[in-house]
Amino acid sequence: MxxxxxxxxxxxxxxxxxxxxxxxxxxxxxxxxxxxxxxxxxxxxxxxxxxxxxxxxxxxxxxxxxxxxxxxxxxxxxxxxxxIVMVPEGRQLFEPLTVEENLMMGGITRTRAAAAEALDYVFSIFPRVKEKRGTIAGYLSGGEQQMVAISRALMSRPxxxxxxxxxxxLAPQIITEIFAAVTSLVKESNVSxxxxxxxxxxxxxxxxxxxxxxxxxxxxxxxxxxxxxNEDVKEFYLGFSESGHRRNMRDVKHYKRRKRWLS
Structure with a gap:
């Protein structure tokens, strides 16, 4: 692919x-x-x-x-x-526009009928986005903005x-909701x-x-x-020491051993 x-x-x-x-x-x-x-x-x-x-x-x-x-x-x-569509870091919504207007910008490469169909599709994935469809995007919470950003990308049916x-x-609860939606996309729509x-x-x-x-x-x-x-991955990316315990931030800050792949 x-x-x-x-x-x-x-x-x-x-x-x-x-x-x-x-x-x-x-x-x-x-x-x-x-x-x-x-x-x-x-x-x-x-x-x-x-x-x-x-x-x-x-x-x-x-x-x-x-x-x-x-x-x-x-x-x-x-x-x-x-x-292929990218959702950039920082979301980068059109903040003066409504949620629905942002979404329709994501469907600009599609016909009007296809964009309307895609709108129903993203609303089924993120019901909260449907609830906020008439809200100015700049007034949304960070989590809601991220949902809109992903929904806007999905409007082109990538x-x-x-x-x-x-x-x-984002707050942990919102992260869980977003990642659950992402995994369901793969299972139900075969999106990579x-x-x-x-x-x-x-x-x-x-x-x-x-x-x-x-x-x-x-x-x-x-x-x-x-x-x-992998020991380096556990230590430098997952925050575990070689003994298997999580390191505190002070230990991580002062830890000097080079990663094995840089040796």
Whole structure:
């Protein structure tokens, strides 16, 4: 379905943000990208979606293909029509518009009849969004805004949905609700998910495969079971010490051992 092979991305022709990254997402999979801030995860999503240009980013090496079709150089709206949509970090709603107006912007590539059908579809996934359809988007809570952002992306009925930090700044109950909706999308609509998420434990709990990104390159990949059994993953991403106990924040802050994959 989606395949990245040795992708290299730079900003301003100088800063290498992604180096020889390779990954894949198959139909009906939830694949997660894990890594610290600045590791290159969001840049990978933007490269797939074709939205690097506002930040002077360029793909200078490798290939990105979707169902065998090259995505590099294609316009963002063409990639949406191909079936790939990204929900960016920070949600980025049109705050002066109503919820329904935001949703209809997400369906702009579809016919009026198809957009109306898609509206019913997203309301069935997020009933709370339906309740707020006439509310100005800027007046919603953070969790409600995230639901609207995902719903807006689903208006184009994508085959691959890319989520960038969907749990950021949200209450645990709302996070649970959103992630339950995401997993149901995969089971009921066969939508594939490419998920960037700081909460590694949460991401691995729903993923079928994962990649760890460090300094712009993939340093480890595997099933959630494989990653969660790795000592470095447990220590640096899940917060467990080598003895199996959770570390407190002071221990993590002062911990100096290098990750084994950087040795």
């Amino acid at each position: 989606l395949t990245l092979n040795n992708v290299q991305i730079v900003y301003d022709n100088v800063i290498e943000a992604v180096r020889d990254a390779s990954l894949s997402v198959d139909q009906g999979q939830i694949v997660t990208l894990l890594g610290s801030n600045g590791a290159g995860k969001s840049t990978i999503l933007k490269g797939i979606a074709g939205v690097l240009y506002p930040e002077e980013g360029d793909i200078i090496g490798g290939t990105i293909s979707f169902d065998g079709k090259n995505l590099i150089g294609r316009k963002p709206d063409e990639i949406v029509r191909d079936g 085959r691959l949905l890319m989520l960038d930090e969907p749990s950021l700044g 998910i490419l998920l960037v998420e700081q909460n590694a434990e949460l991401a691995l709990s729903i993923a079928s495969y994962g990649y760890i990104i460090e300094n712009g390159r993939v340093v480890m990949d595997g099933t959630p079971q494989k990653l969660m059994s």
